[in-house]
Amino acid sequence: MLSSSPYVDILIQGATVYFEPDSEAQVVDVAISKDKIVALGNCSHLQALQCIDATGLVLAPGFIDVHTHDDLEVLRGPHMLSKVSQGVTTVIAGNCGISAVPYCADQAPLDPINLLGEQSEFAYRELQDYQHAFSKAAPSVNLAMLVGHTTLRAQVMTDLSQAANAQELEQMKTLLHQAMAQGAIGFSTGLAYYNAKGASQAEVNALAEVVTPFDGIYTTHLRTEFQGVIRAMDEAFATAEHAKLPLVISHIKCAGRENWGRAPEVLAHFELHRKTHPVSCDCYPYAASSSTLDLNQVTEETDIFITWSESHPELAQQSLANIATQWQVSQRDAAKRLQPAGAVYHCMLEDDVQRFVSYEHSMVGSDGLPCDPHPHPRLWGTFPRVLGHYCREQQSLPLALAIHKMTALPAARFKLRQRGNIQIGYFADLVLFDPNRVLDQASYSNPKQLASGIVKVWVNGKLSYVEGANADTIVDFGRAGRFLTRQN
Missing domain, CATH: 3.30.1490.130 (D-aminoacylase. Domain 3)
Structure with missing residues (x-):
């Protein structure tokens, strides 16, 4: 199916595309006009303002980083070099129970909300205020926002070591309802953290119920990822089932030496619940x-x-x-x-990590901390590491499946309309990469390193990264990211 007009803005010629996770690659042309994909297949009859020879390169939908803490980073550093240089075009913010909204800090932000930024940066009592700031900053990536449980607690409670009382719970429900009505995509918890672990399951369930009428999602950093991980999973399953919400278990892992080797048990338990309820998980490709x-x-x-x-x-x-x-x-x-x-x-076993990364139903989330002066290398290297280290070098999973876990799967789970696939009429969020060279370069000792093999990245049809761009030259590229609500 081709464009009815012979003129397009960009024509990517001879690209290798994996349309399904279990399919063979196809060599096709892809045409872009404005912010959309307008033609696929043999597009030799089209005339373009720019033609790109993609021979030997893979063209994939832009990667969706389902687990980020980029809430404020998109405002302070809108070129988002750490993300577009990996091929990431969309981020899900507000994970682990911490979100920049709704929170106005009158003191230093509480742990772990302080992972997001400084006190002065927390100035958004409503999601619509944040959305206005997002539009003004014009970041290079799309963003969808979860509302954090710990953020709600910090906004209304004085003693976060306890379960919320009836009045506090009603205040949190009101704030959550308001954010959902203004376009938030769901609710997240981080029950392992001190300022959330005092919350009862009844408190979490009551808040999750607020999300149900909005067709949202529930994501959780489990109450523990150590020896009690199965029990913590059951708590998450129970909340999701109670509220009739799809569930995402964040950065699934078996942490602690006494827990090493339990990935098969954890995944078997996950599969048991996946048969009866829409549950997903995400992971990152590192053992720390x-x-x-x-x-x-x-x-x-x-x-x-x-x-x-x-x-x-x-x-x-x-x-x-x-x-x-x-x-x-x-x-x-x-x-x-x-x-x-x-x-x-450094708390995980590499074999467990490999099992989670290669699991058919896991998604990829960096969980990077952009405010950290010496960040974990996952901030800059997650997606190229999956493609280069785990797909090409370790052959832990096929390339087609890896792409699916970074694109179509998260787009479906988080209900990101017209994204995550290369189809006519879909937004032109695209990454062109060299399957023979793509690899993370970030390390624990030198974490802020650009990956190799990410050739070009488009966000909503705008060229946002070319391999070799750095902090100085990235300013020459377009910033076309959009705030994604449930409605759009």
């Missing part, structure tokens, strides 16, 4: 996690790298074990003295 420095995760068995510390900034980029040795104290006592702080935890 990253967050604020959590005393509950400080053990002698886990290598912990300190990325920042407000109380002792001079000790950033050192291991917790080395700091403890310098101070001649236990690692736990050292962690207390470093607070507030951030950390990378």
Whole structure:
């Protein structure tokens, strides 16, 4: 099916395209006019303002990063180089129970909301206010927003160590309803964190019910990802089933040495529930996690790298074990003295990670922390690492399936209309990459490195990245990202 007009803006010729996760590649031309794909197949009859030879390159829908903390990053750094350089064209923000909306901070933002930004940046009491700021900033990526449970608690509660009382719960429900009415796509929790773990399941269920009439989604950072992970999964399943909401389990993992090797058990439990309820999960392709420095995760068995510390900034980029040795104290006592702080935890087994990444029904989410001065490499390397390391080098999963898990699958799960597929009439969010070269270059020691093999990226038909662009030259590219609501 071809465009009725012989004139198009961009013609990508001879691209290799995987249309289905289990299909063979096809070599096709793809034509773009304005913000849409207007023709597929043999488009040799079309005339274009720009022709691109894609011989030997794979053209995929723009990657959808389903797990980000980019709520405020899209406003402060709208070129979003860390994302477009990976081929990411859409981000889901508001994960792990923390969102920039609805939150106006009259003090330093609480842990882990402080992962998103500084106190002065939290100025959006309503989603429509944030949407206005988004439009003004004009980021390079599309964004859809979840409403965070911890954010709601911080906005209305004085003692976050407890379950919400009836009045506080009603206030949270009102704020959540307002955000959903203004276009939020769902509700997220981060029940492992101190400022949310006091919440009862009844509190979470009551808030999830608010989302149901809006056809939203429930995503959760489980109450624990350690030995009690199955029990925590059951809590998430129960909430989703109670509210009749589709569920996404965030960054699924088996954390802690005593938990290593349990990926088959976790996935079998997941499959059992997937048969009766719409449940999904996301993961990142690394055996280390990253967050604020959590005393509950400080053990002698886990290598912990300190990325920042407000109380002792001079000790950033050192291991917790080395700091403890310098101070001649236990690692736990050292962690207390470093607070507030951030950390990378080397807490997973590579075989478990590989199983989650290659699982047919998992999506890909970077969980990157853009405010971290020394971030986990997943911020810059997640998607090329799946394609280069796990697909090409390890052959853990076929390329077609990997692309599906980054595009069509998340578009369907999060109800992102006319995105996630290469089809006529769909928005021209596209990434052109070299399957023989694509690979992450970011490392734990040097995390802010551009991936190789991501050749070109378009967002809503606008060229937003070309391989080799850097922080200085990215300003020359277009910024055409859109705020995606349930309605659009």
